[in-house]
Amino acid sequence: MSATYERIRANVAQVVRGKPEVVRLSVVAMLAEGHVLVEDVPGVGKTLLAKAIAKSVASTVRRVQFTPDLLPSDVTGTTVYNSEDHQWEFKPGAVFANIVLGDEINRAGPKTQSALLEAMEERTVTVDGTTHELATPFMVIATQNPVELEGTYPLPEAQRDRFMMKVTIGYPDADAELQVLETQGSGAGVSEIQPVASAQDVAAQIETIKTLHAADPLKRYVVELVRATREHPGTELGCSPRAGLALLRAARAAAAIVGREYVVPDDVKALAVPVLAHRLILSPDAQMSGTAPEAVISEVLRTVPVPER
Structure with a gap:
């Protein structure tokens, strides 16, 4: 167990500099089958943290850019008619992945935010009366900016209660910020991260932890x-x-x-x-x-x- 955790933690720490406790909490939430809300001001690495965790595990990853015009069906999926087979087919939405990155989640309206409620709690999605199982493991990592209020919709209590943890990154110290300039400033970054664990590894660890x-x-x-x-x-x-x-x-x-x-x-x-x-x-x-x-x-x-x- 500690070996899997250490590989993922060290991998994420390559790009998320000077924030060991934030990285530790995020990986703990993943192994505890929980979701993470990353709330902080712009430019401190919220999306970087989410992408680094997603890339550290060889699994399916989908990113959702939450905007005011995002529809619930974009998140959960929809049923469409196939004219060739003359049948209705379900087209999965962005939530059908092992790790879902919800960027700026509070910029979508309440109706779209509520599309995640069933998925986050029950690991299922119900569309047109049919319930679909989500992948295992399943984790939502969402980011939001607590300062800018224009064009945002506060997360309802039911939504916040489904996040296992809320973490704040904060500004790095001078040494860590210098390391950021030396690494990501030269073009290196999250794109160079390679998976160090599989989705099956994480799922097995989750069952062991229980x-x-x-x-x-x-x-x-x-x-x-x-x-x-x-x-x-x-x-x-x-x-x-x-x-x-x-x-x-x-x-x-x-x-x-x-x-x-x-x-x-x-x-x-x-x-x-x-x-x-x-x-x-x-x-x-x-x-x-x-x-x-x-x-x-x-x-x-x-x-x-x-x-x-």
Whole structure:
């Protein structure tokens, strides 16, 4: 398990410079069968990160450029009439791939955004009453710009809740930015990345991770964390049970990549912010006071007792 993770991580780190934690979280989400929302300002490498992960795995990859005129059928597919065979045929949309890159996802309208809901949660697509299975593994890596609001549509809570993690890249430090100039400035970049794992490898690792041991006190700890977000005075809407499932899956993946066959509380604590924070809706008072969702999760981690060995 750790060997597969390390190959993918090292491959992505060749082009995503100076952001080891962002790369680690993204690969952990892939091995935990989750989706990733990359939210940051323009030009820091959001799409580069998504493309590097996609190219590191020998699998089918489709990119969707979300625009206001994008239709739901462009994402899910549509049924067309074949005049030669006199039959209706299903033409798969962009979502039928192992890895789907959704660039600037908040630029599409709510109707098009909702086309991803079934695919992201159930790994199926229903068109004209017929349900079609998606590939395994299946991962959506979406990017969005939180600063520019003109011509964008905020992601609804149901959509955000389906992303296992939200990561922010941030500006690189001076040394990492210099490395970017030396490598990508000379023309080298994500196009030179070669696959280091297959889709079958990733699917096998996903099934292995599901079997990792999580003790009952640790599961209760996850539940108490999730419930504490609902009772926190700074939240209007806390985390759903789906958030608890995502946190446990991610913790199992984090344990597996370091060679452990069981989950410990530190695995859960290290992933609580990227897995839970984007699911919160803050109360008006918390928003007025400038409280960040990450601060709420950090406070919850301090107040909920950690299970002892």
